[in-house]
Amino acid sequence: MMFGADRRMEAGTYLAAGFATRQAIAAKLEGWVALHEIANVSQPNRLKGILVDSDYGVPFLAATQVFDIEPTPRKWLSRNKTPNIQSFYVEQGTILLTRSGTVGRSIVSQKKHENVIISDDLLRIRLTNPNDKGWLFAYLRSPSVMAMLQSAHYGHVIKHLEVSHVNALPVVTISDELKSKFCEDVASIVDMREEADRLVASFRKMLSDRFHLDQIEVKGVHHSTASLSALAGRRRRFEASYHSYRAQSLVQALALNSVKMDRLGDVTERVWWMTRFSRNFGDTGVPYMSSDDLFSLSQPETKKIFTDPIPNYSDFFVKQGWLLMACSGQTYGLNGSVTLATKHDESFFFTHDLIRISPNSDRIRSGYLYAFLSHPDIGQLLAKRAAYGSSIPHIDPTDVEEIPLARLPHDIENNIADMAERASQLRADAAELERETVSRAEAIINAFLSR
Template structure:
């Protein structure tokens, strides 16, 4: 019999490498976390920053309190209306309907209208003042407060409505979820996995810092004052737009008389003189509404100029396309796009490298107070006035900058172009088979009315600039609240 001989070899020495915490994002993951995520081993499943955010809150000086189930925690209610199949219709026949992407706009305008035939209770969709709103799908975690501007507005069921039990928790919770720490917690679950959809139940287990009432009240007061200033700025702009409409005797946009080529056709039809084609053969350029508005302005304005006239604008800038080099926050220039154009503090900001793009930023991308911005690619015709907090920030090449001739016309220019009468005059220039585009030359050709009543025009201009100033004050108050949340609460 031959015996088996086993030889045991010593295991090689295992070296433990210390992870460079400042150079890469890292975290430890337990086996139970891996099993909870469906045995996924990709690093992207475990959001490092989300885990660190939860640790920061757990270790804060003031201790924590869970939001808890309604009635047993900080929340009185957390819900969203039941899902339903939407039936869209024209503006004349339906109710203005807002989408989650518009929730953070300072002054949202409806893009869609739902019919009364939609099988849902429209009243359940209306927002109630004093609620906190959170987007629950797609881009989750965006938040806003229902103030005067959004009260009774009909919003999508993709928005969670949260009613705090204590009124001072409204601004406090908003500031927490607007902070980088709270935003990350809202986007991840307890083991750091990124989630793409949240339900009200997900909120109940979230723990928030529990500082003294005096600190909560301070933060709440700053946030609520910020929203009051936003509402006031919207009222000023509504007043300015109303004055513009009345002075130019503009009828409702749908009441313009449009002449058609013939009445026996199922589609819209119209004729265009060869001399008026302007070398454009696309039907959208010759839409009768643009011609009707232009003729009305010519009859009722003192003078009909164009946006490119030197009495209206110094320059119209469309940046060239370029490959972007991004850097970390604090190392470059703030950079955002057209989707964030209506926000007080643009979300998802990025930072452009000054070393790679310094000259381009200075010559083309940089924003300055009281410029008028117009989106020119994809979604055409979104217009806003640059507030002071965006001074020297940068916006992408899908936004045209109109540099006003002076501050004496800057606000009036923005009010006209952002009105429902300015929109058709902008979008008529649209070209492109896949992605819609307009360029700086097109913007320079947009008709622009000078009012016969100079004091009224000056008043409209002043109202717009005052509204812009109020938005800057609102921004400062919110930033002060966020600094207090970070310095006095989360990282105290």
Template sequence: MVTDNLAHSLPASPLDDTNITEMNDELNWCSVSLSEIIARGSRLEATVYDVEGKKARSIVENCNCKHRMLAGTEGIADAYTCARFKRNWVEKSEFPIYQPSSILELYPKPDGYIARNTDTNIESLRVHKGQVLVTCSGTIGKAAYVSDTLDGKIFSHDLLRISAKNDVDAGYLYAFIKSDIGNKMLTTNQYGAVVSHIEASHLASIPIPYPSIDIRAEISNLIQESFRLRDEANRYLEVATQKLYQELHFGDFWDFKQSVLGNSVNTYSVKLSDLDGRVDASFHNKLATAIIEHIINTGASVQELGSKELSERVFLPQRFKRVYVSKGHGTKMFGIKQITTLDPFTEKYLALGCFTDSLQKELLLEPGMILISRSGTIGNMCIVPPHWKHWIASEDLIRVLPKRNMEGYIYCFLASDYGQALIKRYAFGSVQDHIDCDQVSHFLIPRLADKQMEREINQKVIDCNKLRAQAYACEVKAVETFERKVLLRKTL
């Protein structure tokens, strides 16, 4: 029996509701004709007819400008893929080959080397400046524009090469594919069903809006400027690395490695006093020891990354419960695979208001912070650029807060081949490699006798990061211009 019908006030929520945006997403629906149902094998599941894919085609076909096909005889571009081939791997050759996923990386590194006698036309695998590249197998629809950084590099067959018939359309094509509408059309067929592989012939059935040449040129110029800035940023990083190598008297890493290890089986003894609690051979490898000895012999000193002279803090955020929201309603979150890209692709957005202030402080990124992957492929890293400010990286990335005006110098060494060799010596784990914060704190960083040169190297890397932020702004503006002027849609 209820004896008390008085209303009681509930305790205040610990969450700040001002940080939570109300979501008013519309119900996703579309109509499907009988002919489409028959063409799809009489399937009635909604997942077979992707709503967003059908909606994207409808938007393009009903926009206020004419449209053409993306490729083919009547298309605005030619597209092709290379023949499949068996790779003949070698340890080193003049033919470095890159994975398709490398097209998204700011400074791509080869996956390995193939021999001259590989049974394929190696020259046909090279990509050329002005092409648009699209991944066509596995994770499909990721795109890049070929500028100086990728020009002439060898890629596998799992990559669509798209060449615009009119030069002014190259950047415009890239912006279309990068837009939500263009990418959705690329990854779904004409019925809206998601596809798992793209062939060059599929592009002949994809309509692309074709506005006036002034609009196409405006968008294309923004994309070309974005990639010009990326190339310039990479040159800044290369100059910084060369200066560091010169000061430390380092030459080509491959030659140094060969001089230390040679081609014979490596056996060596380790003093008990040098074990440092590790009995695995990988930690006491000759290469890492030789690098440290070489640095000291040049007159430089070494300091641990966790020392007060180099960093404020090395930490890993605490694990947290994730409250996902849709795009436009939360803060972007990305993981290990995205840290080497300009714009980390993600479909994950978190409700920031669900975290305490202390957790927000650990999660939110700040420019100049260094992120280091701690599991799987260890040592992948980036220095957080200005446009990532207050985005969130996963807790699988160790954070380093360097001392002011040291972040660029520290990153330059750790990202180099010699720095990576020192990092990988700390790996532990039987199935998957791992490192932890304590080990990252013990990473050795060379300190130059010439402090002015340290400052110059540091500034070059900082300037590199600023250029990348400008490149990001140009690409965002290009895609927004496409959405606003071509599709007449508001952008988030």
């Protein structure tokens, strides 16, 4: 075994729980096939490209960005200077698997992943028979199979998987009837997320058009001015980014094209964050949700946290209709991102790294507030300009309360709120269906092993 093709001499490879599971499946005389028998696994060459301005390049997504609910490119590569550029594109429906860093995470590519350069740190898995896709995706997402993949990785600091490792992965076979059910469920997951993306794009376009954002011109502007009263306010914001020309022009456009302007703190019951706490995880704890997982598709296996040692632990749970804003991290990344809590979220213990916003339902609908704050050129800009700190920027609840909120006629606000709330519910339903699908796959694996 040690002197096979891979020459695996590391003790950890054979001590990992995933290795024992793999051996147990492979020991069966029937009921499984190697993954390469049902799918083609490929990896593009190492990506080499020249960074260019967004006006001239092709957007690039790193492996971790592909899992974002709303992947936002931060780099653009020259089309003519990127060798074999076509090999880095993926078709909708391709299974992508991380091969570097946190190995073994998988996702089904969607429309938003098309026409984008996808990192070579994601292996591409294309099924020979399309009816196998749903089962293989759920199988790869199951805890037992992720443990198998992680037991096969190598590397001291940055772990890696190779195509050969994935090709050799044993895949439990199931009936065609079960395959069809898994295919239907995975297709439903993708459809719900696509519909949610369409709704988000629709209400953001409505807001952009209503506030005439296309008329805000910032190119060529290299300075801005701020009055002494603005600098000497309660928060004493002297950072140039807070008083940028773009932010000032946005506030003027909002005031000019709205029915009225409200202060966010005046339309909410409370805006707050939680205290830091010591984390103790275990199998019998309460499901835990970090800010990274909250804003990710195909979330990894849910951690469970022991709540008894945490003072006032019940305060960390959230309510349907609250908004949750990431308040720590880089402003080009997660910091400032917003989501709308659904009934499903009430069962999770949430991290302290999220600002809780409880809207006053008599003054504003949660959906409209979410639509406004989540818009990348409106609410996101106004929230992220308030970030402070040089290494790991933070956003303070006090600054969130001061965000100027542009109000629209009731019928328009209600229309936007309906779309925003529907999009949030669709994303929650898709996440829940994915968890159920993965749980069924895990149960099938356990039943196979117990024969």
